Amino acid sequence: MPAVPAVRLNSGYDMPMLGLGTWKIEKIDTFNAVRNAIRAGYRHVDTSVIYENLEEVGRAIRQSIGEGSVRREDLFITSKLWATFHRRDLVEKGLDDTLDKLGLEYLDLWIMHTPFALQPGKKLSPYKDITSETWEVDDVGPLETWLAMENLVQTGKVKSIGLSNFNRTQAETILDHCTIKPAVMQNECHPWFNQEGLRKWCESNRITMVAYSPLGSPNRPTHNADDPVLMEDPVIVRIAKEYNKTTAQIILRYSIQRGVVVIPQSKNCRRMSSNIRIFDFELSEKDMEDIRCLEKGFPYGFLQFKLFNAAIKSKYYPFNGDF
Numbered sequence: 001m002p003a004v005p006a007v008r009l010n011s012g013y014d015m016p017m018l019g020l021g022t023w024k025i026e027k028i029d030t031f032n033a034v035r036n037a038i039r040a041g042y043r044h045v046d047t048s049v050i051y052e053n054l055e056e057v058g059r060a061i062r063q064s065i066g067e068g069s070v071r072r073e074d075l076f077i078t079s080k081l082w083a084t085f086h087r088r089d090l091v092e093k094g095l096d097d098t099l100d101k102l103g104l105e106y107l108d109l110w111i112m113h114t115p116f117a118l119q120p121g122k123k124l125s126p127y128k129d130i131t132s133e134t135w136e137v138d139d140v141g142p143l144e145t146w147l148a149m150e151n152l153v154q155t156g157k158v159k160s161i162g163l164s165n166f167n168r169t170q171a172e173t174i175l176d177h178c179t180i181k182p183a184v185m186q187n188e189c190h191p192w193f194n195q196e197g198l199r200k201w202c203e204s205n206r207i208t209m210v211a212y213s214p215l216g217s218p219n220r221p222t223h224n225a226d227d228p229v230l231m232e233d234p235v236i237v238r239i240a241k242e243y244n245k246t247t248a249q250i251i252l253r254y255s256i257q258r259g260v261v262v263i264p265q266s267k268n269c270r271r272m273s274s275n276i277r278i279f280d281f282e283l284s285e286k287d288m289e290d291i292r293c294l295e296k297g298f299p300y301g302f303l304q305f306k307l308f309n310a311a312i313k314s315k316y317y318p319f320n321g322d323f
Contacts, residue, residue, distance in 0.1 A: 004043065005279065007261060009183040010206045011160040013108065016076055017256055018276060019044025021212060021265035027053050033267035034060035038070055040273050046212075046263040048080040048113055049098055050124055058102030077102070078109040080164060081149065083311075084124055086117035086140040091148035095157055110158040111186055112149065115142040115170045116314035137314040142170060143177055150180045162186060164212075167318045168201050175205065186210040189260060191251060192230055192296045199258060211255050214262040215248055235294055239287050246274055253278045254291045 006014035020037040022030060022045065030053040034045060038060070047057050061077065064070050079102070085094030095110060117138035142163075149161050162184035163171055174182060185202050189195045189211035202209040216230030230236070231247040240247045248264070252275060255262045266272045283291075311317055 003279070004041065004276065007208055007259070009109075009160055009208055010181055011183045013159055013183075014076075015109070015160075015184070015208065015261060016042075016044035017261050018042070018252070018278070019046050019076070019078070019261070019263040020272070021046050021263040022053060022057055023048070023051050023212070023265055025051075025053060025265060025267050027056055029267045030056035031060045033272075035064055036269050037272050038064045038075075040269070041276055042272070043070070043074055044076040044078070044263070046078045046210075047098075047102070049082045049094070049101070050080070050113065052124075054079070054098060054101035055103075058104060062103050072104075076108045077104065078111065079107050080111045080113035081145070082124060083114045083116060083118040083138075084120045086112075086138060086142075086145040087120060088140075088144055088148045090120055091145060092152055095152055099157065106156060107158045109160045109162060109184065110149065110152075111162045111164045111184065112142060112145055112166075113164050114311070115163075115166050115318050116311045116316040117142075117145070118311065135310040137311055139315075142166070142316060143173055146174050146178060150178065153180055160184070162207075162210075165318055168198060170316070170318060171201075171207075181205070182207055184208045184210050184261075186212055186263075188213045188299050189255065190214050190216050190230060191233070191236070191254060191291050191294045192216065193299045194258075194292060194295050196292075196295070199260065203259065208261060209259070210261040210263060212263055214255055214260075214264055215251055233294060235290055239283070239290065242287075243281060243283075245278075245281070248275060249278050250283070250291075253281070253283055254288065257283055257288060 004016045004018050006016050009015055020042050025033050034057050047054055065072055079098045081094045085091060117140035119136035119138045152158055153161060160183040162182045164186040185207050199209050236247045236250055240250045252262050264275050
C-alpha cells in the first residue's frame with residue numbers, strides 16, 4: 001500500500017492529502033467504517049458534530065489505538081465548530097463538546113463549519129417553527145467567532161484552525177484581522193465544480209484547500225434519479241480505462257495533482273481501499289487539462305441543499321457571492 005503523502009500546513013503541521021469523510025455515514029455503520037479505514041491505511045478522518053456520529057468515530061479511533069493498530073500522534077483528526085456555537089462565550093463549549101463526544105484530548109484541525117451563525121440552544125437545526133424551512137439565524141459575525149477560536153489554539157486542545165463554506169470576500173475579512181491565519185479552506189470541489197479561482201486564492205495565501213464531496217456526492221440527500229453523475233462522465237470513463245483505474249481514482253488523483261486534499265466518504269471496505277490507491281500513478285498534462293475542461297459550475301453539495309438554504313436570510317450566508 002503506497003503511503004499517503006502529506007501537505008505541510010501554514011501552522012507547521014502535516015496533513016495527509018487523503019482522508020475519510022464521515023458525513024452521511026449512519027451511526028450504525030460509523031464505527032466499522034472508521035476502524036476499517038484505519039486498517040486500510042487512512043490516517044486522516046474528517047468529522048463534525050452536525051453529522052451526529054462523533055461518538056462512533058471516537059470509539060473507532062480509541063479502539064484502533066488500544067489495539068496497537070495506530071498511535072494517536074500518527075492520526076490527523078478534523079472536526080468542526082457548528083453554527084449554534086458561534087457566540088464568543090460558546091466557542092470553547094463547542095470544542096469541549098466535540099472532544100467529549102470523540103473521547104480525545106485534542107484535535108489536529110478545527111474548522112468553522114459555516115460563516116453564518118444560528119441561534120444557540122439544544123437543537124443543531126433551530127427552525128423558526130415546526131413547519132418552517134427557515135432557520136433562526138444569529139447575528140454573530142464570523143470574525144468574532146474566529147478570534148475566539150484563535151484563543152483556543154494556545155490551550156493545546158486544537159493544533160490548527162480553518163474555514164469551511166466561506167467565499168473569498170468573507171475569508172479575506174478573516175485574513176485582514178486575524179492573528180492566526182486559517183490553515184485550510186474546506187469547500188465543495190470536484191471536476192464539475194473545480195473552484196479554480198478559490199484554489200488559486202488559497203495557494204497565493206498559503207492556505208491548503210480541502211475538497212469535500214470530491215466525487216460529486218452521489219449519495220447526497222437531494223439526489224434525483226435523472227441527475228447527471230460525475231463518475232459516469234464520458235471523459236473520465238475514457239481516462240479511467242486508459243490507466244486501468246476506477247473513475248473515482250481518476251477524479252481523486254486529479255484533485256491531488258492540483259494540490260487539493262480530498263476526503264471522500266465511504267463505508268464500503270472495497271471502495272475505501274480503492275480510493276487510497278491513487279499515489280502509484282500520475283495523470284498526464286493532457287488528461288489533467290481534459291478533466292479541467294469539464295467544469296460546469298455545477299455544485300452538488302451544500303449550495304443545493306435546503307439545509308443551508310434555511311440560513312439564506314443571514315447576512316453572512318456565503319453562497320450569494322462569487323467564490
